[in-house]
Amino acid sequence: MIEAKNIDFFYGDFHALKSVSMKMESHTVTALIGPSGCGKSTFLRLFNRMNDLIEGTRLTGECLIDGTDINDKSVAVDTLRKQVGMVFQKPNPFPKSIFENVAYGLRVNAMGNKEFVAQRVEESLRAAALWDEVKDKLKKSAFALSGGQQQRLCIARALAVSPSVLLMDEPASALDPISTAKIEELIHSLKEQYTIVIVTHNMQQAARVSDKTGFFMLGKLIEYNDTKKIFLSPDSEQTQNYITGRFG
Numbered sequence: 001m002i003e004a005k006n007i008d009f010f011y012g013d014f015h016a017l018k019s020v021s022m023k024m025e026s027h028t029v030t031a032l033i034g035p036s037g038c039g040k041s042t043f044l045r046l047f048n049r050m051n052d053l054i055e056g057t058r059l060t061g062e063c064l065i066d067g068t069d070i071n072d073k074s075v076a077v078d079t080l081r082k083q084v085g086m087v088f089q090k091p092n093p094f095p096k097s098i099f100e101n102v103a104y105g106l107r108v109n110a111m112g113n114k115e116f117v118a119q120r121v122e123e124s125l126r127a128a129a130l131w132d133e134v135k136d137k138l139k140k141s142a143f144a145l146s147g148g149q150q151q152r153l154c155i156a157r158a159l160a161v162s163p164s165v166l167l168m169d170e171p172a173s174a175l176d177p178i179s180t181a182k183i184e185e186l187i188h189s190l191k192e193q194y195t196i197v198i199v200t201h202n203m204q205q206a207a208r209v210s211d212k213t214g215f216f217m218l219g220k221l222i223e224y225n226d227t228k229k230i231f232l233s234p235d236s237e238q239t240q241n242y243i244t245g246r247f248g
Contacts, residue, residue: 003065087167168196
């Protein structure tokens with residue numbers, strides 16, 4: 001369970017998120033939609049504290065994962081980021097082999113011996129639907145993979161350290177339609193094990209992959225409901241106008 005309670009977030013004097021509250025159930029996919037600059041990526045990054053890296057930011061309210069406020073002083077950021085994986089808009093493999101990309105988090109966290117690492121690499125690549133494509137070239141550079149394969153590699157890298165939450169910031173926006181379809185299929189299969197939150201500009205993608213959808217506008221959460229309800233009979237006229245392409 002992920003929950004935001006009365007979140008206000010500032011970049012300096014700019015009020016980026018305004019009184020945002022929402023609950024995301026475990027083992028569901030939640031899509032965050034809205035026009036550029038509406039706050040959805042800022043909101044997503046709250047849950048692995050990536051906004052901490054930006055100078056001059058300020059947060060009020062609570063970000064809870066399984067009832068724990070992740071901004072509490074007792075929560076170690078490194079531990080949090082093992083629990084909450086992140087996949088970015090553009091594939092960002094490390095300049096290492098395919099195997100070492102997936103093993104990286106395990107080695108950094110001193111998790112397991114050689115056999116354990118090899119097992120987790122295979123399990124993670126299988127979970128990311130990539131194993132059959134790369135099993136014979138694990139020592140090759142990750143940069144030898146196609147863009148879609150690189151993105152699935154980054155997903156495998158996030159899964160290797162056994163997170164419970166997976167955050168995805170427009171994970172398919174830089175990919176071709178075939179690779180996008182593979183990422184969407186992957187999201188469907190991964191929700192059995194993970195709680196997934198995805199930011200997307202693609203309305204059709206949000207409708208296809210998510211159980212619930214939140215619509216953001218100018219830093220406010222305008223509407224949050226079952227995806228079918230949001231797309232077929234939204235309560236807000238602003239949501240209706242965005243989904244039908246009248247603005248955004």
